[in-house]
Amino acid sequence: MANTPQSKKRAKQNEARFAVNKMRRSRIRTFLRTVEEAIASGDQTAAAAALKAAQPELMRGVSKGVVHKNTAARKMSRLSSRVKALA
Template sequence: MANHKSAVKSIRKTARRTEINKNRVSRVRTYIRKAEEAIETGVKDSAQAALKIAEKEIMRGVNKGVIHHNTASRKVSRLCKRVKALGAV
């Protein structure tokens, strides 16, 4: 247990930030899952719409500091590739 007043406050702040960051990561993962589900249906229009929303949420996660920029870019790139492949079928 913390012995100083500032350490106690630090623990409170960390707990609060952890909860917020967990929610942010969960939100990003939800939108990625929705995009993947739209891709699985095979309807290109809905997949593109879901991708647009997912990309926005992923980049928001980068700005908030819960996802690394390169990780986000990789995820967006792979989703784009899969949506683009729908048109080739």
Template sequence: MANTDSARKRIRQTAKRTARNVARRTRMRHVIKSVETAIASGDKDVAQAALRAAQPLLQRAANKGVAHQNTISRKISRMSSRIKAIAV
């Protein structure tokens, strides 16, 4: 266990940061799921609106280091192309 004050502080900081990152990762997964269900419903307008709402959250997750920037870019690109493929 931590013996110094600075080590105890680092433990507290790590716990806070971990909780914050878990919340961000969960939120990221939820918005991806909402876009996926909108795509599966076949309604192009709803799917586009869901993606538009999800993009800032996904980009923020990448900027905060929760997910890699290339991973988020790839996911957004693939969801966008799937939305474009939906027949109007």
């Protein structure tokens, strides 16, 4: 348990940051899920549009430190190749 005023403040800041990061991660996953669903339906135009919407969201996650840069790049690469394969 936090004893010093500094450690109490850090614990409070960590909780707040955790909540924000959790929301950001959830938002990213939602965008990725829409891409997955569009790919599963077989509709390439919908999948391409969903991918285009998911890209800036993933990159925003990278800039905010929620997702690692290489992880985001890998996800984008794999999704885009799957969308391209629908054609």
